[in-house]
Amino acid sequence: MxxxxxxxxxxxxxxxxxxxxxxxxxxxxxxxxxxxCAAHCINLILKDIGEMGTVKSLVSLASTITVFVYNHKYVLNWFRKTNGWKEIIRPGETRFATTFIALKSLHDHKDSLQALVTSGDYKNFLKMNKGKEVKQIVLDDRFWNNCLITVRIMGPIIRLLRVCDTDERPSLGYVYEGMFRAITRIKKLFRNNERLYKPYIDIINDRWDRMLRKNLHATAYFLNPAFQYDTATFSTHPEITNEFWVVEEEQEGELDYEELEEELEEPPIHGQCSNSEQLEDDEDEAEDVDLETFQRRNFFNDEDDDWH
Structure with missing residues (x-):
């Protein structure tokens, strides 16, 4: 038993x-x-964001390009003959993260796609309505700008999903910090403009607060050496410590509470653990993206100032 x-x-x-x-x-x-399940909850966050009108429109345009490339052998062979060509990732029907991974893959092929539609080899395809549409999308800077912003929004969330959706090591101690990191990065990307970041933060908070968040997540963060031994970033916010003691009080057994308190008050041994190696990511700066054209409903109409 x-x-x-x-x-x-x-x-x-x-x-x-x-x-x-x-x-x-x-x-x-x-x-x-x-x-x-944390991975399931994060997948639902990705699903909810993917169903936002502006994101769905962006994904539809991206799909138009990808389908066109893979439906025309001449175009596909043109790409495959170029040095260093890598296949464009296509989204899976049941894996919501692949939608945003596919956007990242398409953005990585931006230069090659623009080289194609401006080359003489593309002339015959301009006789087709779909060929004209693809060229219009590929040469539209706002489309690529919105791809880049969307990829940067989703980056921290997808990194956290990879941590949670693996059997290599326990992930519980990384969920709390990962959610906080994702929210912080999104706000930073939008330069703390609440009008822009609020729709995304609301989706994350709704799933986090309503479905996933437990006292155990804050406790696991508090006890995770990857964070606890990094005094530069480790948080001892009352919300975290309070949730830790709630979990501790729920546990019965032969716990020496005085000894436990003394252990927690011991200064951490510096230099033994780095801060969240599993969730490490690059600093995504917003200087090279145009936030004012982001979330436009129609990427091709200069007069359309409606926002989602």
Whole structure:
């Protein structure tokens, strides 16, 4: 028999029946922590953002380009003959992250695509309506600007998904910091302009607060050496420490509380762990993107100033 005292944490799907079972489990065994699957929750965040009108429009335009390239052998062979060519990633039907990975892949091919549609080899395709449409999209700077901004919005979230959706090492201690990092990066990208970042932050907060967030996530962050030993970035915000003590009080057993408090007050050993190596990412600066044209409903109409 395993026994309830030997079970620390139970993770299930986010479906309502599993949530109900998790609640019943907590009521009967207060020492067992239950939480929904972090990877599933993050995937739902990606799904919700992908269904936003402006993002859906952007993805549709990107798909037009990709489908055109792979439906015309001459165009595809033209690309494959170029040095260093890599295939354009196409989104999967059930993997929401691949939508944004495909946008990143398409943006990486920007120069090659623009070289194609401005070359003499593309003349015959201009006789086709779809060929004209593809050229118009590829030469529109606002389309590429919006691709870049969307990729940068999703970057920290996809990095966190990769951490959570792996069996290589436990990921619980990285979820809290990863969510905070994603929100911070999005605000920074939009230069703290609430009108621009609010739709994305609202989606993240809704899924995080309503579905995923548990005291256990703050506790795991608080006890994670990758963060705790980095005094430059480690947070001891009351919200985190309070949630830690809530979890601690729920645990029964032979805990020496005074000894535990003394251990937590010991200064960390500097230099032994770096700050969140799993979630390390590049500094995404907003200087090279045009925020004022982002989220336009129609990328080809200069007079359309409606925002989503």
């Amino acid at each position: 395993v026994g309830s005292k030997n079970v620390v944490h139970l993770v299930t799907d986010n479906a309502s029946n599993y949530k109900a079972a998790g609640t019943l489990l907590n009521e009967r065994y207060p020492t067992i922590c239950w939480s929904p």
